[in-house]
Amino acid sequence: MSKVMPLISKNCGQIRPTSVEDYVKAGGYAALKKALGMKPLEIIEEIKKARLMGRGGAGYPAGAKWQQMYEIEHTPKYIVCNADEGEPGTFKDKLLLEQDPLKVIEGMTIAGYVFNSHDGYIYIRGEYAAIQKLFQEAIDNAVQAGYLGDNILGSKYSFHLHVMTGAGAYVCGENSAMLNSIEGKAGRPRVKPPHLAEVGLFQKPTLVNNVESFANVPVILDIGAEKYLSIGTAESGGTKLVCLSGHVAKPGVYEVPFGVTLRDIIFDEEIGGGMSGHRKLKFYHLGGQSGPCGFLPQLDTEYCYKALRANGLSVGSGAVVVLDESVCVIDYLKCVTEFFIHESCGKCTPCREGNKQLYLILDKFSQGTATQDDYRQLERLSNLLAKVSFCGLGQAAATALNTCLKNLRAEFDAHLSGQCPAGVCFTNQETESGE
Amino acid sequence: MQKTGKAAKKVTVSIDGRPVTVPEGTTILEAARQAGVKIPTLCHHTDLKPRATCRLCVVEVKGQRRFQTACNTPVADGSEILTNSKAIREARKTILELLLADHPQDCLKCVRNQNCELQKLANEYQIREVAFERSEKDLPLENTNPSIVRDMNKCVKCGRCVEVCQEVQQVAAINTANRSVDFGVSTAYGESLADSPCVYCGQCIAVCPVGALTEKDDTARVWEALDNPELHVVVQTAPAVRVALGEEFGWAPGTISTGKMVAALRRLGFAKVFDTNFTADLTIIEEGNELLQRIKEGGVLPMITSCSPGWINYIEKFYPELLPHVSTCKSPQQMFGALAKTYYPEKAGIPAEKIFVVSIMPCTAKKYECTRPEMQSSGYQDVDVVLTTRELARMIKQAGIDVEALSEEEYDAPLGISTGAAVIFGASGGVMEAALRTVYEVVTGQELKDVDFKEVRGLTGIKEATVDLAGTKVKIAVANGLANAKVLLEKIKAGQCAYHFIEIMCCPGGCIGGGGQPLGTTVAIKEKRLEATYDIDRGLKLRKSHENPAVKTLYEEFLEKPLGHKSHELLHTVYSKRKY
Known part of the structure; x- marks a missing residue:
């Protein structure tokens, strides 16, 4: 049996990405039509039954998130799509945004209907400048075809989508930092509580989901939660x-x-x-x-x-x-840590100072100057980062280090005595002694 | 966030094994305090919103994977909280070591030595070694303005100064800037404070936990003057200093230290110890007459007070179009300076050029005010040096004066004679109340029996009242803190302001909460200083400025009449739009 299963990506590469006509021909917007005939709670129930886990990274159950949002009484409510795909090695949202933007739009439109929202925002990372244009084109086409904008498909429901651009900060992938950025503020995470579902964008209740999560919504309504879950x-x-x-x-x-x-x-x-x-x-x-x-x-x-x-x-x-095997774990972790040093917003002590010190200690390993005590310091710092950091960025910064320390300890130890099994570190010394 | 309004539900939590019952919404920090547990904080300040960025206040909450910050996390019913577990102590130590690795190690030379929140925490947690590599930032010290010195090498990035500047004062001279290891506090584009919207209120200094923000120390200049036998050095003390100075010597907030302060100033070597209260009374005469003139002659109303130099900086920078509303009266400090080098030399037979005027002020903006070119109406710089309450305390300690052992002494005449109306200048609403006490009697010709105008007292941001002056209803408003001032200014701009007279003080609470006051000021401490201020007023026989005999003599001997020619020359000033 095939191990791949194009379900939410089935249109990718098969249709003209911004063409509503192509999208509808491929079965698009059937879910929205279905949704407009359903009660909001029925839709939430379906998402819950499908056991859709948020695809942004934390894996929080989407149905539960929607339920909490639904129960909040304040209005207006905003729908925000986190398309600040900044995680290195991650380019799946790019595929959807670029090749099937209407699926994401349809998902957001259905969410808007559930919460009676009239405005949605999609925050697309600054590096995806071309995609922002393309996404806007897809929005315009959807509006023209009556699937978005005022009185969607002749109903009383109106929903407007706005494309917002990131400016290169990884931390804006953190939802509260992203909302600050949308509001024109510096992209630094907010103090919680209050949670975004209560006090989100422009201080209003806000639902934030990832691109892939929204793209799953029409699929779930199309094929039904039962079939979706069976997959x-x-x-x-x-x-x-x-x-x-x-x-x-x-x-x-x-x-x-x-x-x-x-x-x-x-x-x-x-x-x-x-x-x-x-x-x-x-x-x-x-x-x-x-x-x-x-x-x-x-x-x-x-x-x-x-x-x-x-x-x-x-x-x-x-x-x-x-x-x-050509990769030295110390060298790799130094790259990872450098990334977090670069991307830390700097407001909390563990992340601002901890990553910096983490790097300095790893550097000692790669220089052959680390000692047994440095293991203790690595442990102190990784514990602090994980348990004490302000937001997910710092909390996750030492995750790779922890797993490597546990599983590749021998390679760390080798560096204590000036050996790099991958032959990456100490190359300068070798050349010198070879001369 | 604290939930207010509804009658709060009670929740019971266990803190270090002991049950505590608190209203729902109470933070862990506050609940722990009620349980007798002090959780360490650094970025947190009682009067500001929790920021939860230093992370020192973390605690373990059973069932939570990560530690929770006590400053902003509300207690959940039934939760079990550990504030002093091994893991928590280790986390706090690590944070402190990280901060210290990034902090200069020159505590002995720091102005905040023994009064530094970071130093105190490092000591409590017995940080004897720092496991991490030290980093020297070598950022330039900013000391190019007369009021505030910034040493960003010492900044711990707590963000208190930013909140005060952005939200309490809404001046927004500083903000957080950059990210990661470069994250810090900066003016726009890193310009100097002098080129920023900064009004020199010094509220940032008042909340800074470390030595990153301090007043410009001018004690050396005062020592030099005192050591110079050619100079006749006189000193004036602002009303709000006497109710706060004692805190520097470990006395309870609200202790009245007037007599001991006067004695200590004499010990320091000042030839005469005078009182800014004398010119506060004079201000009331001039300003009261100006108000009456404006009302009578259809001048620009509402008239706004001009005592607070931070406020004057603010309106010159932010609302120059409203400057005609500001009373032309100089502040009491500057009226004093002008008289100390004109009237006083005549009377004392000392040449003006030999007179050196020192002010003791609760204020950092006063340091800037005395350097303004307009403030040289005696032909000299009217006030030579301004010291804050903190700097005076430093001089007294340096001189080895045991204030505890001193007997109380009186101010010198004539510039040391004042009334209760003058002392309340130190409190928000005090100038207004003092003015009303005088204006009432001038307008009605009747004696004001109850001199207490309680509706303008207290820490409320904006206070309003209507006063009946023999049939004429005078509408007044009082604002303290620039965010509140802004509300009134916007009303004036929109033409929705039917007031006759407005008092504005730059600092929250007025001068008792000034940026030059003893560190560690909180709302609770301000309330004590207020109480002390009104206690002094209540205990005085003379409580109306126009009853001040020395002021009467001053008019008879020298000024002739309020708003007269000499007054205009010496006691009034002009304002201008200032760019930043």
Whole structure:
């Protein structure tokens, strides 16, 4: 049986992305029509039954989020789509935004109907400038065809969508920082409580979901929650867009049903196709820089929220970065930490100061000057980052480090005595002594 | 966020194993305080919103994977909270070490030595070693304006100063800037404060937990003058200093230290110890007459007070179009300076060029005010040096004066004689109340029996009242804190302001909450200082400015009449639009 299953990505590459005509011909907007005949709570019930987990990274049940939002009495309510796809190694939202934007628009429109919202915002990362234009074109076409804007499909429901651009800050992928950015403020996360569902965009109740989450909504209404759930595992409904990159033969975005194994994703001929070169797999980084690293013994773990978590891993953004034996774990973690130093907003102590110090200690390992005590300092810092940081960015910054320390300790130890098994560190000294 | 309004439901939580019952919505920090547990904080300030950025106040809440910040997390019914577990102590130590690795290690040379929140925490947590690599930022010290010194090397990024500047004062001279390791507090484009909208109120200093923000220390200049036998050094003390100075010596907030302060100033070597209250009374005469003239002659109304130099900086920078509303009266400090170098030399037979005038002020903006070119109407710089309450305390300590042991002494005559109306200048609403006490009697010709105008007292941001002056209803308003001032100014601009007279004080609470007052000021402490202020007023025989005998003599001997030629020359000023 095929391990890939184009469900939410089935239109990608098959239709003209901004053409409402093509989209409708491919079955698009049937879900919206269905939704307009349903009660909001019936739609929420369907999302709940489908066990749709938020696809932004945290994996929070979307149905529960919608239910909470529904119960809030204040109006107006805003719908926001987080399309600030900044997680390194992640490019699945890009696929949807670029090749099937109308599916995302339809999902947001249905959400708008559920909460009687009249305005929705999609925050697309600044680096996707071309996509912002294309997305706007899709919006305009949808408005023209009566699927968006005033009195959608002749109903009393009106919904307007606005494209907002990011400006390059990773932290704006954090929902509250993103809302600040939309409001024109500096993109730094907000103090919570109050939660965004109560006090969100422009101080109003706000639903924030990821691009892929919204794209799932019309699919669920189309095929029904029961069928949708049957595709995934018992706890995780449906499919997941996985982004493969690194030392893998066939990098790219693949839609797989939850429940395939990590081995399938990397080695299956229809998916990763194995390693890109002759070297063996050393480890893989899941869910972006903020996610955990996985190792050989975990390869047969099912790719779904529950099984991954049980094995100390996570779905995260859906990124799978494959790394072979030429990679030095210290060198790799230095890159990861540099990324977080660059992207930290700087407001909280653990993230601003902790990442900086983490890097300095890793650098000592790569210079051969680290001592046993540095393990303790790494542990102190990673604990602090995970448990004390203000927002998800800092909380996740040491996740990769933790998993590597646990599973590749021997390689760390080797660096204490000036050995780099991958032959990446200490190269300067070698050249000097060779001369 | 605290829930208010509805009768709050009670919740019971366990803090370190002991049950505590508090209203729903209470933060963990507050609940712990009620349970007798002090959770350490650094970015938190009682009078400001929680920011939860330093993360020092983290606690363990059973069932939560991550630690929770006590300052902003409301207690949940039945939750079990650990404030002092091994993991929490370790987390706090790590945070402190991280902060110290990024902080200069020159505590001994820092103005905040022994009065620094970071130092105190480092000591409480016994940080004897810092495991992390130190980083020196070597940022330039900003000390180019007369009021505020900024050393961003010492900044711990708590954000209190930003909140005060952005929200309490709405001046927005500073904001958080940059990100990650470069994150910090900056003016727009990193320009100097002098080129920013800063009004030098010093409220940022008042909330800074460390030595990143301080007043420009001018004590050396005062020592030099005192050491110079050629100079006749006189000092004036602002009304709000006497109710706050004691805090610097460990006395309870609200302790009245007037007599001991006067004695200490004499010990320091000042030739004469005078009182700004004398010119506060004089201000009432001039300003009261100006108000009556404006009402009678159809001048620009509402008239707004001009005592607060931070407020004057604000209107010159933000609302220059409304400057005609501002009374032309100089502030009491500057009236004093002008007289100390004209009237006083004549009377004392000392040449004006030998007179050196020092002010003790609760204020950092006063340091700027005395350097204004308009403030040289004696032919010299009218006030030579302004010291804040804090700087005076430093001088007294340096001189080894045991204030506790001093007997109380009286101010010198004539510039030290004043009334209760003058002392209340230190409190928001005080200038208004003092003016009403005088204007009432001038207009009605009758004696004002009850001199207490309680409706203009207190810490409320905007206070309004209507006063019946023998049939003429005078509408007044009082604002303290520039965010509140802004509300009134916008009303004036919109033509929706039917007031005759408005008092505006730059700092929240008025001068008792000034940016030059002892550090650690909170609303609770301000209330104590207010009480003390009104206690002094109540205890005085003379409580109306126009009853001040020394002021009467001043008019007879020197000024001739209110708003007269000499008054205009010495006691009034002009304002102009200022760019930033």
